[in-house]
Amino acid sequence: MINLNGELFESENAQIPFNNRGFQYGDALFETIRVINSKIIFWETHYFRLMSSMRLLRMQIPMQFSPEFLEGEILNLIKANHLDNQPTKVKINVSRKAGGLYYPENRNIDYFISCQPLDNPFFTINEDFYEIELFKDHFINSGLLSTLKTNNKLVNILGSIYAKENGYDNCLLLNEKKSVVEFTNANIFLVKGNIIKTPPTSDGCLKGVVREKLIDSIEKTDKFEIQEESISPFELQKADEMFLTNAILGIKPISKYRKKEYKNTVAKELLGKLNAQARLA
Structure with a gap:
């Protein structure tokens, strides 16, 4: 079942119009969320990121779009798909209503919610070999728009295709x-000694929810120091560890970049802190 503007449809019958602005112009946002036993993980952070992104793109936020309303829409959809007692991935898409490119007064929105089951309730470390490379054919623009989860992801898509064609797991x-910004589907963290480094959002990296939670967690420890600073490609091979983060994978350690192979000790330690936050969220 799919939720289209508050109505539930069977997946095969769920259709959006041809003139949908997300399809026609990339005039759309999305939010990917993890739900465990009908509990939305980090819901408040996801909700406010979605609302702030809609405001930045000058979308009209419907009056009923309270945290309680959207939470109810998500949980009703999960129930309709019989996933109440199963970890679930939920995706919310928001696009401006159909209209021409030169009709700025058209600010009302359509929303679509879909869901699918996940294998594990909480974040786990996958220690499978994971090799990455730099994608240098196209670049992310630094600045505020690149920090949003919009439908404009061509650089990420091309980077993913490059990785697949060349035998890498990610780029x-x-x-x-x-400057290094992010992975094709996640934020990046580097570990060197007790310093953990991640690019600032001003460099154009996605303002990831797990990124934010992990930074908060690291700031509360005496063991590590977090630095939000630009990362040069030359730093990658000097790091002790490298890992990626997103709302579905949690933390994924990187095994190899070119001739450099990495440990995953800090990634495992931080995963415990992230799961503790998720349980309390």
């Missing part, structure tokens, strides 16, 4: 200043 993306 790192650069901005126009040649």
